[in-house]
Amino acid sequence: MRRNPRELEQLNRVSSRRALLLAGVQLAFVGGLAMRMRYLQVEQADQFRLLAEENRVNIRLIPPTRGKIFDRNGNVLAQNVQSYRIVIVREDAGDVERVLADLSELIPLDPEDLERARAEMQRSPPFLPVSLADRISWEDISKVAVNAPALPGITPEVGLTRVYPRGADFAHVVGYVGPVSDYDLSKIEDPEPVLRIPRFQIGKVGLEAKREVMLRGKAGAKRVEVNATGRVMRELDRREGQPGADLQLSVDADLQGYVQARLGSESASAVVIDCETGDLRAISSSPSFDPNLFVRGISVTDYRTLTEDIHRPLASKTVQGLYPPGSTFKMITAMAALEEGLIGPEDTVWCPGYLEVSGRRFHCWKRGGHGHLNLEGSLKQSCDVYFYDLALKVGIDKISAMAQQFGLGIHHDVPMSAVASGLAPDRAWKKRVHGAEWLIGDTANAAIGQGYMLASPMQLAVMTARLATGRDLTPRLIKSIDGIEQPSHGGAPLGVNENNLRTLRKAMYAVSNDRRGTAYGSRIIEDAFRMAGKTGTSQVRNITTAERAAGVTRNADLPWNRRDHALFVCFAPYDKPKYAVSVVVEHGGGGSSVAAPVGRDVMLQALYGDTPPLAAYPSKDRSRIKAQQDRLHRERLRVQQEQSGRA
Structure with a gap:
């Protein structure tokens, strides 16, 4: 059947539009593919090169800053302070015992801390740092830093630790924190990942335990690049967490x-x-007792002294x-x-x-x-x-x-x-x-x-x-x-x-x-x-x-x-x-x-x-009361001096 010229012209116009549309789609697809290839090959070249070399990217948690605790007048009862510690990385140390012996010549090391560190090194991956000494002086840190070349695997670090400036006065009220144990995890139905961070601390007793979630805050996260053995190569980015809530108590x-x-x-x-x-x-x-003893792990001797006291200080x-x-x-x-x-x-x-x-x-x-x-x-x-x-x-x-x-x-x-x-x-x-x-x-x-x-x-x-x-x-x-008054x-x-x-x-x-x-x-x-x-x-x-x-x-x-x-x-x-x-x-x-x-x-x-x-007071008691007040005043001064040292 012959088509008249007008129909042929119309058919050609439709075919041309379809061809152009198809060509446009194909061009957009090829253009998008080219742009994606450029992005992957140019802008992400370094990242994929590292991946090709058997590196990978891990997400790691950042422990949150624990909330502080105050009395009704703003006096600090629990706070976080910078502390210096010495850590060891087993795979970098080589002969661990020789390094520990050399370190012991420089700074005093607690035998119980060393035994705990040896046990932790045995059950931890060789590239993870293990704490040898905590809350050490600046002088000891300086000694370690100066002798760093002779101490492979040993690194001085600065971190936060929990301190209770009022010591025994609030031990039964505020309580204390300590490292997360397997027993702690067994009591929690669905433990948060942050609780599995090595040496992460949670409230053990008292207010620290009863308001643990509130005081703990929310963990942050960082993206780190690690090699095939799990060692961190560099940090890619980080998202800070949410610090714990600050609590003010009614106690004076x-x-x-x-x-x-x-x-x-x-x-x-x-x-x-x-x-x-x-x-x-x-x-x-x-x-009472000093809650600061429990923060990094109390010694067997100190703990036995507390548990065997018939007056039950705990x-x-x-x-x-x-x-x-x-x-x-x-x-x-x-x-x-x-x-x-x-x-x-x-x-x-x-x-x-x-x-x-x-x-x-x-x-x-x-x-x-x-x-x-x-x-x-x-x-x-x-x-x-x-x-x-x-x-x-x-x-x-x-x-x-x-x-x-x-x-x-x-x-x-x-x-x-x-x-x-x-x-x-x-x-x-x-x-x-x-x-x-x-x-x-x-x-x-x-x-x-x-x-x-x-x-x-x-x-x-x-x-x-x-x-x-x-x-x-x-x-x-x-x-x-956090400054919001609670109902009385x-x-x-x-x-x-x-x-x-x-x-x-x-x-x-x-x-x-x-x-x-x-x-x-x-x-x-x-x-x-x-x-x-x-x-x-x-x-x-x-x-x-x-x-x-x-x-x-x-x-x-x-x-x-x-x-x-x-x-x-x-x-x-x-x-x-x-x-x-x-x-x-x-x-x-x-x-x-x-x-x-x-x-x-x-x-x-x-x-x-x-x-x-x-x-x-009754007149007959005043001389006795005066002597008692003087004695208690001297005792409080002594305690306050100790508390100032902790703060």
């Missing part, structure tokens, strides 16, 4: 230091809590220690009875020195008894029989519920290690745990804080603060994170009768300010700072009938670990509570003679913010 470092010094060598603990905010102003456990007694609260619990028994309307403030109970319960005598601490006592008199003189009688009327379940309402037997979410919940037992608890029925004698024991009842010093401080304020106050340890926990009203609280506060005031009060000897004279408190002495052994008949053995005549615990709780000022304090002295004996003086001194130091004037 100066007050904390004073409390540590005041507790001295006793196996004891003390807690100071702000009655307005719930801030923990001091939370001290004695004896334990944070303020939150881990659980003790029968003894007579400091009597306010809870009284509150339970008052709230149930079973007694009035002026109702009396006869105390002949014991109460007969189901054929068994429950004794008062005063063998001859106290006679007729009302609520104030029973707390003032710490009569046991009065509270036995109350407990039998109100029952253990109501007492247990009241204890929990005031912060006992519950877990307080404070970021410290092994925070214990304590125990406020009831009938259901004994049935569940011991498979036995609750006995009336159990109630009598619980009434005076004995038997199954257990509380930590921090819980006792919370209980006292709630009695003082009538609010559901809870403890706060972290004040701010002043709390809502507890929902108990305010008149009943006033009755108990008035009785606690009499304990410290009435001549017959058990804490009268440790009273505060300054009218503006008058203190209300309660002493306690909790037994750790059973007193047999024969011993009671012959006369109870004095604490001073018993082995240390069989003596009673001494306790004291208080708040001040009485008319406008600012702080609540709890003190527990393990196996200290009497709360009146041992714990109450410590509690009074700590309270005055907190109220004045510095060394209290002697006029705040």
Whole structure:
């Protein structure tokens, strides 16, 4: 079929457009291919040349800078400082033992560090550096640098290490860091890659462990060129990580230091809590330890010394220690009875020195008894029989519920290690745990804080603060994170009768300010700072009938670990509570003679913010207090000089 000229012309135009389009596509493809080939062959020539020589590019993590920790006034509690260290690369050293011997001639090397380094070299690739000595002096670094040609494989390095300037003062609060171990990794479901960096450190105990992720930050990364054996040839680029958050604590470092010094060598603990905010102003456990020893690995000798000490310096007694609260619990028994309307403030109970319960005598601490006592008199003189009688009327379940309402037997979410919940037992608890029925004698024991009842010093401080304020106050340890203030926990009203609280506060005031009060000897004279408190002495052994008949053995005549615990709780000022304090002295004996003086001194130091004037103390004690203040001042100066050396 013949086409007319017009159709042929149109067909030629369409074919020409298609040919041009196809040619354009082909040209673009060839042009793009040529540009890509030029990019690969010219601009990336060096990189591919190295790859052709069996080199490769690796991504390596950059450890983040750990966040700092401060006290409420900005004093540094944990920081990162530059430290000098000596490392060895096994493949460069050749004869490792000869090099180590030569190095030992120049600088002192710890034998334990050398053994650890040898073990690490055996399990690490030969090109990875292994630390031989850490935190060494500039003079030693200079010696190594000058003799570098004679020390193959040895390199001085500058890095960051964790330092705790306040040392033992905050060991139980802040804790410490240490190298990541296999055990640490086994506890983490999906460990971050940064945790596998050689010698990377994480929090082991205390706040360092509880806020590890927050303090650690995020790792950076760098691209490095390595050869076929894995040795780094050069760094190609890097992306810095995100540093950890800085934490500011509610604790006052100066007050904390004073409390540590005041507790001295006793196996004891003390807690100071702000009655307005719930801030923990001091939370001290004695004896303590230097957390800096753990940062790079504590020696076997030092660790054995700590673990074999019967006063348990590694334990944070303020939150881990659980003790029968003894007579400091009597306010809870009284509150339970008052709230149930079973007694009035002026109702009396006869105390002949014991109460007969189901054929068994429950004794008062005063063998001859106290006679007729009302609520104030029973707390003032710490009569046991009065509270036995109350407990039998109100029952253990109501007492247990009241204890929990005031912060006992519950877990307080404070970021410290092994925070214990304590125990406020009831009938259901004994049935569940011991498979036995609750006995009336159990109630009598619980009434005076004995038997199954257990509380930590921090819980006792919370209980006292709630009695003082009538609010559901809870403890706060972290004040701010990266400068952002965290919620305080002043709390809502507890929902108990305010008149009943006033009755108990008035009785606690009499304990410290009435001549017959058990804490009268440790009273505060300054009218503006008058203190209300309660002493306690909790037994750790059973007193047999024969011993009671012959006369109870004095604490001073018993082995240390069989003596009673001494306790004291208080708040001040009485008319406008600012702080609540709890003190527990393990196996200290009497709360009146041992714990109450410590509690009074700590309270005055907190109220004045510095060394209290002697006029705040009873006149007969002032010469002794002056000598004590001078001794503690000298001790604090010595400690501060040591702390300055660490910083």
